[in-house]
Amino acid sequence: MEKKLAVVALGGNALLRGNQLGTIQEQEKNAEDTLKNLMFLIKEGYDLIISHGNGPQVGNILMRNDAGEQLYNIAQMPLDVCVADSQGGIGYMLERVLRNVLKEYGYNKEVVTLVTPVEVDINDPAFKNPTKRVGKIYTKEQADELTRQKAWIFKEEVKDLASGWRRVVASPVPKRVLNAHVIENMVRLGTIVITVGGGGVPVYYDENGVLKGAEAVIDKDSASAVLASLIKADEFYILTDVPYIFINYKKENQEIKEFLDYKDTKMYLEQGMFGEGNMAPKIKSCLSFIEKGGKKAVITEATKLEDKKYGSKITMEYED
Amino acid sequence: MEKKLAVVALGGNALLRGNQLGTIQEQEKNAEDTLKNLMFLIKEGYDLIISHGNGPQVGNILMRNDAGEQLYNIAQMPLDVCVADSQGGIGYMLERVLRNVLKEYGYNKEVVTLVTPVEVDINDPAFKNPTKRVGKIYTKEQADELTRQKAWIFKEEVKDLASGWRRVVASPVPKRVLNAHVIENMVRLGTIVITVGGGGVPVYYDENGVLKGAEAVIDKDSASAVLASLIKADEFYILTDVPYIFINYKKENQEIKEFLDYKDTKMYLEQGMFGEGNMAPKIKSCLSFIEKGGKKAVITEATKLEDKKYGSKITMEYED
Numbered sequence: 042m043e044k045k046l047a048v049v050a051l052g053g054n055a056l057l058r059g060n061q062l063g064t065i066q067e068q069e070k071n072a073e074d075t076l077k078n079l080m081f082l083i084k085e086g087y088d089l090i091i092s093h094g095n096g097p098q099v100g101n102i103l104m105r106n107d108a109g110e111q112l113y114n115i116a117q118m119p120l121d122v123c124v125a126d127s128q129g130g131i132g133y134m135l136e137r138v139l140r141n142v143l144k145e146y147g148y149n150k151e152v153v154t155l156v157t158p159v160e161v162d163i164n165d166p167a168f169k170n171p172t173k174r175v176g177k178i179y180t181k182e183q184a185d186e187l188t189r190q191k192a193w194i195f196k197e198e199v200k201d202l203a204s205g206w207r208r209v210v211a212s213p214v215p216k217r218v219l220n221a222h223v224i225e226n227m228v229r230l231g232t233i234v235i236t237v238g239g240g241g242v243p244v245y246y247d248e249n250g251v252l253k254g255a256e257a258v259i260d261k262d263s264a265s266a267v268l269a270s271l272i273k274a275d276e277f278y279i280l281t282d283v284p285y286i287f288i289n290y291k292k293e294n295q296e297i298k299e300f301l302d303y304k305d306t307k308m309y310l311e312q313g314m315f316g317e318g319n320m321a322p323k324i325k326s327c328l329s330f331i332e333k334g335g336k337k338a339v340i341t342e343a344t345k346l347e348d349k350k351y352g353s354k355i356t357m358e359y360e361d
Numbered sequence: 362m363e364k365k366l367a368v369v370a371l372g373g374n375a376l377l378r379g380n381q382l383g384t385i386q387e388q389e390k391n392a393e394d395t396l397k398n399l400m401f402l403i404k405e406g407y408d409l410i411i412s413h414g415n416g417p418q419v420g421n422i423l424m425r426n427d428a429g430e431q432l433y434n435i436a437q438m439p440l441d442v443c444v445a446d447s448q449g450g451i452g453y454m455l456e457r458v459l460r461n462v463l464k465e466y467g468y469n470k471e472v473v474t475l476v477t478p479v480e481v482d483i484n485d486p487a488f489k490n491p492t493k494r495v496g497k498i499y500t501k502e503q504a505d506e507l508t509r510q511k512a513w514i515f516k517e518e519v520k521d522l523a524s525g526w527r528r529v530v531a532s533p534v535p536k537r538v539l540n541a542h543v544i545e546n547m548v549r550l551g552t553i554v555i556t557v558g559g560g561g562v563p564v565y566y567d568e569n570g571v572l573k574g575a576e577a578v579i580d581k582d583s584a585s586a587v588l589a590s591l592i593k594a595d596e597f598y599i600l601t602d603v604p605y606i607f608i609n610y611k612k613e614n615q616e617i618k619e620f621l622d623y624k625d626t627k628m629y630l631e632q633g634m635f636g637e638g639n640m641a642p643k644i645k646s647c648l649s650f651i652e653k654g655g656k657k658a659v660i661t662e663a664t665k666l667e668d669k670k671y672g673s674k675i676t677m678e679y680e681d
Contacts, residue, residue: 062436063435063436064436065436065438065439065442101429101435101436102425102446104429104432104433104435105422105425105426105428105429105435106425107432108425108428108429108431108432108433108435109421109424109425109428109429111428111432112427112428112431112432113424113428113497115383115421115424115425115428116382116383116384116385116421118385118450119385121453122385122450122453122454123450125449125450125452125453125454126422126446126447126449126450127446127449128449128453128476129445129446129447129448129449129450129452129476130438130442130443130445130446130449132445132449132476133441133442133445133448133476133478133562134442134445136476136478137478137564137572137573137574140539140572141571141572144570151540151542151543153475153476153540153543154475154476155473155474155475155476156448156449156452156453156456156473156474156475156476158453158456158457177433219460220471220473222471223471223473223547223550223552226546226547226550227543227546227547230543230546232543242453244457250464251461252457252460252461253457254457
């Protein structure tokens, strides 16, 4: 019998937390803490795929691109290449730390990291209405100049200490992970595969069938769910900064939901129970995975993964 | 019978040439021209692995790291992470262009790009005598400060328009490609694998057996030869900016060597016939591949690959 296959999407805090500076030492320590929690799945005999976010890292890469052009006149790379850069750097770090953790726990498993393009549709309405804020905060004049030069789109940004204009890019729906077939082969040979970093490098086929890079970012949970369905994973884990799914979150009648079925979860979603920029997209990714035949989707903190008592589990029918 | 397996190491000019600025458009066009020449190997039925250099790209990433710290106080990443970033960005670009070229030529093959750590020995003498120049040119004062802060080592640099001090890092001997086994599995399933970019991300095991990143760069031809031997490739190609191996290069008695056997090639190498910073390391990589059982090593320009009449071939025994 085939082993159970799990896709685990690591949240941003798996690598960088709150007020940290983002040094390599901090990122490695966070990665180690997170990855140790996954040893539970290895012990249980799962084949394992790991995906991860890239928000702060690709943000830094974009800022460095800007700074490199200003100070040294180095050509800036487009957003798709910056995402690919971040997959390389983050993926390598995760892989190296994971190799050490596996050794410490006495597991002898291969780990590989894939640079992963994910197909989107250039006619996705998201391209008409970009919402995802990326890169540095500019003045109005700078923003106007960049719109002229590069057709970048800006929205006003108000933050604690800075305000100004920030580039917005589309966050289109992921349609297909281009290397899903190869990923499935590798993971079924027992190799742990780190892939779909930052939601994947967004690519699309133009009207002539030519594959091009898109100036966009893809939601990592959504892309990870697409991969999980494509390769017929049994379980899908989203590790984030809350231990459970709540309904009526932060209200008097707040309630932890530990076991959820598909129908109720969909109803709560439609009732607006989950934050739009936060829990709702995670819930949608889980529901999409269950719809397409996935057995169990879990949302929890990495540190709660080991104890099966914790975390919220979504299945087609109730199952506790 | 298994198909023939070839490892092709693309030279720097496969992506960036002479006086180009390094825009993404230039890099894509160069990549397309180079990759079209590899269709010859696909047509002949080879399983194929592609490696590539990263000199200008990782140089730019280092400069952007410096600029990002200066302008925005963004933590700089160590060299191993910068190399991994460059594997992500370059690998993605090559993969996307290759997918388009394959389609244009009517081939239906999978392509994947691996982030690839390569093991070196931290006791390699190269770490005592770093020679590889990387990153920007600093003033003496800046260089001294960076030596104090980060223990970077500098050497004086004299260039056309700028002179000053440049960081030097070790270029240790690659011992092992950590994912060779997985790479072999994938390529034998017919997938084209892009790997060992920039010679691989240098890693080493410390005295406690912990895998760490090394502040170093690895010669891509040398690392590609190690991979080719590990996975028992039949043929090893180094694509560069000369069509042939010459002896007595640029002298009156200059001679093209189209067919070379192991013994003569080794003799020429020992006679100092090949430039130390240039052809000699390529020849050494080819000889190492042949020594370990490889059937044929080829050094030529990418554009000469298709015509079997061109290029220099090194085999154990003469064979024309």
